[in-house]
Amino acid sequence: MPLVPMRILLDHAAENDYGLAAFNVNNMEQIQAIMEAAVETDSPVIVQASRGARQYSNDAYLRHLMLAAAELHPNLPIAMHQDHGNSPETCMSAIEQNFTSVMMDGSLEADGKTPASYDYNVDVTRKVVEAAHAKGVTVEGELGCLGGIEDGHGAGLTGEEAMKHLTDPAQAEDFCAKTGVDALAVAIGTSHGAYKFTKKPTGDVLVMSVIEEIHKRLPNTHLVMHGSSSVPKELLDIINQYGGEMGETYGVPIEEIQRGIKHGVRKVNVDTDNRLAMTGAIRKVFATKKGEFDPRKYLGPAREAMKQECIKRMTAFGQAGKAGKIKAKSCKEMIDFYKRAK
Numbered sequence: 001m002p003l004v005p006m007r008i009l010l011d012h013a014a015e016n017d018y019g020l021a022a023f024n025v026n027n028m029e030q031i032q033a034i035m036e037a038a039v040e041t042d043s044p045v046i047v048q049a050s051r052g053a054r055q056y057s058n059d060a061y062l063r064h065l066m067l068a069a070a071e072l073h074p075n076l077p078i079a080m081h082q083d084h085g086n087s088p089e090t091c092m093s094a095i096e097q098n099f100t101s102v103m104m105d106g107s108l109e110a111d112g113k114t115p116a117s118y119d120y121n122v123d124v125t126r127k128v129v130e131a132a133h134a135k136g137v138t139v140e141g142e143l144g145c146l147g148g149i150e151d152g153h154g155a156g157l158t159g160e161e162a163m164k165h166l167t168d169p170a171q172a173e174d175f176c177a178k179t180g181v182d183a184l185a186v187a188i189g190t191s192h193g194a195y196k197f198t199k200k201p202t203g204d205v206l207v208m209s210v211i212e213e214i215h216k217r218l219p220n221t222h223l224v225m226h227g228s229s230s231v232p233k234e235l236l237d238i239i240n241q242y243g244g245e246m247g248e249t250y251g252v253p254i255e256e257i258q259r260g261i262k263h264g265v266r267k268v269n270v271d272t273d274n275r276l277a278m279t280g281a282i283r284k285v286f287a288t289k290k291g292e293f294d295p296r297k298y299l300g301p302a303r304e305a306m307k308q309e310c311i312k313r314m315t316a317f318g319q320a321g322k323a324g325k326i327k328a329k330s331c332k333e334m335i336d337f338y339k340r341a342k
């Protein structure tokens, strides 16, 4: 099956009350881990690449990895998403590279660091929606700012500072009306990276009520949770057991994500958990088989460890068992859909 627009997957998830994990890809082992997990669970797939990933792997390698996934798995719908596009130019270059969905993150200026004005955000996001929908490509916007930094992208806010940049539900309503985005990333107190919370989060730092409020106002907009790795203690323990030095930290509990899914969250970004799983597996090989020097002997276990994390998320979010039920559409077919919606 050719890559499908992300909107198809989000719509099916909304109609059937489940959420989709969006996993980041930088190399071959990661896309293989995701696809093996999807095969095992019959899951539709969202893979995403940040600007950093596109630089690291090179667009051509990345594009062909995605095309290989589609060729090898004709029965699984796969959406390819640009994570945190910093400008309309980045989004348009992603579309040229066969991405079927783009995020225009206008919550920050083009430097990817400075919190932007609301008017700037509306302006750049609307531009991307116009251009992307004309090609049938899905658009995710962002309102409010998350804590932390991801691949060099982010205002670098502390958890406390991020609390001042939560998404305003009334503004979200206005934003979606003015821009026409398919999906909206919301800020509810989460941060990118491994160090999200210093203790298991409660409602004063992980403000799920914001999601419920936005969903009430915008029942037809697909909501996106960023920075939503769960940072399982057992993954940190493996890293530390084999020579790592990661401090105590807490992520977003699975049950809170499931609560979000009950209130309109359709896309859940998970990257840190996969990084932790791969790192732990590689450290274990290095610590226990000190004579090993074949990359396949540590990248293979890393791939397997990431696959297991993906299976857990796909199952917990409810996308498992859904791939076969989705009627795929091409970006071309979506062009008419957007024309009719105007």
Ligand SMILES: [Zn+2]
Pocket: 084, 150, 192, 226, 227, 269
């Ligand atoms: Zn993000």
